[in-house]
Amino acid sequence: MSRLIVNRRKFLVGSVALGSSLAMSGCSQFDFLGQRGNPVRQALEQANVLTYRAQRALIGDQVLAREYAESEIRQGQRPNGSTDPTTAEYLFLKQANFEPYRLTIKGMVDREISFSLAELRNMPARTQITRHDCVEGWSCIAKWTGTPLGPVLDQAGVKPAARYCVYHCYDNIQRGLSGDILYYTSSDLVDAYHPQTILSYGLNDAVLPVSNGAPVRLRIERALGYKQPKYLHTIELVDDLSPFGGGKGGYWEDNGYDWYGGI
Incomplete structure (x- = not known):
């Protein structure tokens, strides 16, 4: 199992690095990466779907990082x-x-609700020491403290038809012609309800710093770093990811990264 995880991470790192270098070099033969109807791009996207399903089957829904x-x-x-x-x-x-x-918390829920930072801190908390794996190839072990996401979603009453959580952030990661492009990503409900998925407000026994995502950063511990959104302000329950951003489920996903991002 560890060999599978390491090999998948190496593949993701290598694929992103290759894609980035090709985009920077302006290789026209790789223009298909930006063409949604291109059969080669569609084949790569289908491979991601198969990887996601295989990991779900091999690892299981509740196995801990x-x-x-x-x-x-x-x-x-x-x-x-x-x-x-x-x-x-x-x-x-x-x-x-x-x-x-x-x-x-909004979208496909029985009632839209919101919580202050003080209210989140007063909920039952979980502390976990885990390894953050970045798609750039580096890792870092840290202690995270926060509120498990699942019980928070339950307070809103997730509708049976909901399939995904879309995570909206204050992070203006890019500026386009129409203004700020804000960071977002998403997960399925399996990852949202995983026991190690927390709304983190503490890091290494201190208040979460701004540079690491204050006031709240989501931790999905079985996923790569770009699936750990910082500066989180809204979680939207949906049954379809296509209306958001470029329709691929996240800022980096819209730019060619794997949607699942599992490790």
Whole structure:
């Protein structure tokens, strides 16, 4: 099983690095990566679906990611990607020490609800020491503390037809002609309800820093780093990912990354 996980991670890292280098070099023979109807791209997308199904069958829904001893934390959690969003709403919240912050659960639920940071901190918490694996090839062991996501979703009453959670963030990862492009990603309900999936507000026995995603960062511990969205503000329950962004389920997924991102 460990060989399968390591080999999949090497494949993802190599594939992304290759895709990035080809895009930067302007190789026209790889234009199919941007053409949704291209049969080669469709074959690659189908391979991702098969990988997702195979991992679900081999690993199981509730199998835990490895947890580590505190002595194995050798450094602070490495920040990467956006480390300080500049949207007006986020700047206001940061200046107010995140006291006005609300996490909203909406979409295909019985009732739309929201929680303050204080309310999340007062819910039953889970602490776990896990390894963050980045698609860039580096890893980091850290201690995360937060509220398990599953019971929070239950308070909203997830409708039976819902299939995915879409995670919306304050992270203005890119600026386009029409303004800020905000980071988002998604997961199925299996990952959302996994016991190690938490709404993290603490890191290494301290308050989660801004550079690591304050006030709330989602941790899906059986997935690669780009599936751990920082600066989370809304979770939307849906049955279809196509209306969001480029329709592939996340910012990086819209740019060619694997949707599942499992390890």
